[in-house]
Amino acid sequence: MLEWLLEPWPWYVSGPLIGLTVPILLLLTGRNLGISSSLRHIGAACLPNTKLPYLSKNYNWRAHTRTIVFVVGVLIGGFIGNFLLSAEPGNFVPGFYASPLGVVGLFVGGIMIGFGTRYAGGCTSGHTIMGISALNLGSLIATVFFFVGGLISTWFILPLFIP
Incomplete structure (x- = not known):
C-alpha cells in the first residue's frame, strides 16, 4: 500500500x-x-x-x-x-569528492555559492520558488543565470576536473 x-x-x-x-x-x-x-x-x-x-x-x-x-x-x-x-x-556526496581535489572543489564551491547567495540577495530556492511566485523580475533574471551557470559548469568546467 x-x-x-x-x-x-x-x-x-x-x-x-x-x-x-x-x-x-x-x-x-x-x-x-x-x-x-x-x-x-x-x-x-x-x-x-x-x-x-x-x-x-x-x-x-x-x-x-x-x-x-x-x-x-x-x-x-x-x-x-x-x-x-x-x-x-x-x-x-559522490565518491569523487572523497579525494583531496574533491574536498578542495567542495570548499571552493561552497565559498563561491555563499558569496553568490549573499551578492544575489538570496539562494536558488528563494529566488526561483518564492521570487518568481511574487513576480519579481530580479528573481526571474537570477533564475535564468542560475541555469546558465549550471549548464556552463556541467558541460565545460566539470569535465576539466573529472576524467
Missing part, C-alpha cells in the same frame, strides 16, 4: 506540492521561503560576542528562530527521505 512512498515522485506531483508551499507559507506566517539567511542567524547565535557588524550584538537572531527550525527540518527531512523512505538510499 505504501509502495508509492518509496518510489521517486513524478514532477507533476512534487512540483505543485513545492509550489503550494509559497501561498501556504505566506498565508500562515506572512513570510517568504528562504534558507540562505539562516546562516546569518546561526552565526549570530553561535558567536554572540563577535566584532563583525554582520553578526553584531544588536542583531536579534531570536526573532528568526523559525528559519533555523526550517533548516533543521530540511536536514532531518532529507535524512528521513533518503534512508527511511527510499528503496535504494543514495549517497549524499
Whole structure:
C-alpha cells in the first residue's frame, strides 16, 4: 500500500506540492521561503560576542528562530527521505569528492555559492520558488543565470576536473 512512498515522485506531483508551499507559507506566517539567511542567524547565535557588524550584538537572531527550525527540518527531512523512505538510499556526496581535489572543489564551491547567495540577495530556492511566485523580475533574471551557470559548469568546467 505504501509502495508509492518509496518510489521517486513524478514532477507533476512534487512540483505543485513545492509550489503550494509559497501561498501556504505566506498565508500562515506572512513570510517568504528562504534558507540562505539562516546562516546569518546561526552565526549570530553561535558567536554572540563577535566584532563583525554582520553578526553584531544588536542583531536579534531570536526573532528568526523559525528559519533555523526550517533548516533543521530540511536536514532531518532529507535524512528521513533518503534512508527511511527510499528503496535504494543514495549517497549524499559522490565518491569523487572523497579525494583531496574533491574536498578542495567542495570548499571552493561552497565559498563561491555563499558569496553568490549573499551578492544575489538570496539562494536558488528563494529566488526561483518564492521570487518568481511574487513576480519579481530580479528573481526571474537570477533564475535564468542560475541555469546558465549550471549548464556552463556541467558541460565545460566539470569535465576539466573529472576524467
